[in-house]
Amino acid sequence: MGHEHLHLALYRGLCRGYPRTFRDAYGEDLSATFALQLRELGAARCWLRTLRDLTVTVPSLHMEQRMHQPNPTHVIAGCLAVAVGGTMAALVTGTSVYGIAFLLVAAAALAAATMSRRASKSAIALARSSAWWKFLGAGAVSLAAIVVLINQPGAENQELSSAAWSLMMVSLLASFTLIGAGIVLGSARFLRRRHG
Amino acid sequence: MSKRVKPMPAASLYLLLALLGGENHGYALMHLVEEQSDGAVRMGPGTLYGTLNRLLEGGLIVETTGQRSSDGAERRRYYQLTAQGDRVARLELDRLRSLVSRFDGIVGLGGV
Numbered sequence: 001m002g003h004e005h006l007h008l009a010l011y012r013g014l015c016r017g018y019p020r021t022f023r024d025a026y027g028e029d030l031s032a033t034f035a036l037q038l039r040e041l042g043a044a045r046c047w048l049r050t051l052r053d054l055t056v057t058v059p060s061l062h063m064e065q066r067m068h069q070p071n072p073t074h075v076i077a078g079c080l081a082v083a084v085g086g087t088m089a090a091l092v093t094g095t096s097v098y099g100i101a102f103l104l105v106a107a108a109a110l111a112a113a114t115m116s117r118r119a120s121k122s123a124i125a126l127a128r129s130s131a132w133w134k135f136l137g138a139g140a141v142s143l144a145a146i147v148v149l150i151n152q153p154g155a156e157n158q159e160l161s162s163a164a165w166s167l168m169m170v171s172l173l174a175s176f177t178l179i180g181a182g183i184v185l186g187s188a189r190f191l192r193r194r195h196g
Numbered sequence: 197m198s199k200r201v202k203p204m205p206a207a208s209l210y211l212l213l214a215l216l217g218g219e220n221h222g223y224a225l226m227h228l229v230e231e232q233s234d235g236a237v238r239m240g241p242g243t244l245y246g247t248l249n250r251l252l253e254g255g256l257i258v259e260t261t262g263q264r265s266s267d268g269a270e271r272r273r274y275y276q277l278t279a280q281g282d283r284v285a286r287l288e289l290d291r292l293r294s295l296v297s298r299f300d301g302i303v304g305l306g307g308v
Contacts, residue, residue: 050241
């Protein structure tokens with residue numbers, strides 16, 4: 001089949017979305033199976049099946065791995081990110097009650113962080129991560145997209161349906177959470193550098 | 197009181213049942229599953245190896261020594277049922293049989 005190597009290269013690239021341990025164990029088998037399917041089904045049917053497969057298995061294998069090896073630092077960092085993001089969203093939208101709730105989540109996450117010995121150990125690994133700017137960037141881009149959408153000409157006169165309003169609030173919270181994650185990871189990295 | 201058996205996900209169940217016929221490699225298993233389910237369960241590579249990995253971790257199957265494929269071109273991993281896997285596959289078959297016989301009775305009485 002023509003361009004088989006291109007199809008394979010693209011599939012291998014998409015397989016990078018799988019967790020590393022799964023990729024290391026089954027990477028060659030995945031590619032070999034894809035190549036056989038490509039020859040058997042043809043490009044269109046093979047890709048249709050493969051894309052459906054990737055859409056389901058990539059997130060589920062990540063989720064599975066997280067559940068098998070729960071990392072308290074990641075859980076705590078996630079809580080902190082939600083707390084920071086939520087507080088920022090509450091401040092921007094002027095809903096102080098939610099702001100207090102998010103601050104309570106932040107306090108609980110910090111308390112858990114100081115109590116968990118395992119967490120403090122793996123926090124060092126997290127603080128080494130240079131991914132903070134990716135979260136910050138993704139959050140900023142997402143927030144900018146929402147702001148652009150809200151400020152479309154004529155948008156101020158439109159009444160939002162409750163579904164659209166909920167979607168906007170969830171997107172807003174997700175954007176602030178990403179920014180929060182960037183701030184948490186960036187602060188951890190800064191503190192680690194400062195205190196060795 | 198009999199122990200309740202939790203139904204397995206379709207992909208795991210069909211892979212276990214396919215392995216009742218003896219050891220086999222991933223791609224052949226994928227075909228067998230599609231055949232045995234009359235095309236209802238069509239797995240992609242991720243589902244196939246994700247499920248095989250889960251069954252391996254659960255101790256239901258083991259990987260046997262890699263063998264050369266018939267054309268001798270590549271080494272393939274073969275899988276076979278463990279004693280526990282064989283037991284689980286047969287338990288699942290029993291569960292399905294009892295389900296079918298229960299509903300056969302109802303259908304026979306004109307209830308469905």
